[in-house]
Amino acid sequence: xxxxxxxxxxxxxxxxxxxxxxxxxxxxxxxxxxxxxxxxxxxxxxxxxxxxxxxxxxxxxxxxxxxxxxxxxxxxxxxxxxxxxxxxxxxxxxxxxxxxxxxxxxxxxxxxxxxxxxxxxx
Numbered sequence: 001x002x003x004x005x006x007x008x009x010x011x012x013x014x015x016x017x018x019x020x021x022x023x024x025x026x027x028x029x030x031x032x033x034x035x036x037x038x039x040x041x042x043x044x045x046x047x048x049x050x051x052x053x054x055x056x057x058x059x060x061x062x063x064x065x066x067x068x069x070x071x072x073x074x075x076x077x078x079x080x081x082x083x084x085x086x087x088x089x090x091x092x093x094x095x096x097x098x099x100x101x102x103x104x105x106x107x108x109x110x111x112x113x114x115x116x117x118x119x120x121x122x
Contacts, residue, residue, distance in 0.1 A: 002026035002111050004096050009116030012086050016120070022079040022096030022113055030074040033102045035109065036081045038092035038118075048094070049081060050102030059102050064090075086120045094118050 008020040020036070035050035049070040050059045058070050069082040079096050094116050097109035 004098065004111055004113035006094060006096055006113045006116035009094060009118045011119045011121065013122050014087060014120055016086050017082070017084045018086065018118060020081040020083065020094055020096075020116060020118070022081075024077045024079065024096075024098065027098065027111065029077040029098070032098040032110075033100060034070075034072060034079045035097050035099070035102055036070060036079075036094060037097060037106065038090075038094045039115075040089075040092040043092075045095075045106055046092075047104035047106075051079070052102060057102075061104075083118070086118075088120050090118060091120050092118060 003025045005023045008018060012018050031053055033052050036048040037045050038048050039045045048061050048064055049068055051070045051072055055072050067085045071080045096113045098111040099109035
């Protein structure tokens, strides 16, 4: 059974940091590209960042470039998102997703997690 389980969300102050994790099971994690996406209330799903299977190629949305860092540990079947310099507009439900390619199109991903809430507020 395929599972992607996100954790690490919570409440952070503007300018603060959070580190999200996504634990994968039930498929060959090291063979898949992985991404983070987010959805704020009343808004469409937004692709945030992606990483290919070997971890060497990473990609970011302009809205998070320079503040967020994606990484993965294939030995632990885990994906990470280090979020620094958080802004109120980063408030959203954050999802991890697995697919053959890094893409900003949700339908390109085979597996999705249930999400972890990030709230940035003073």
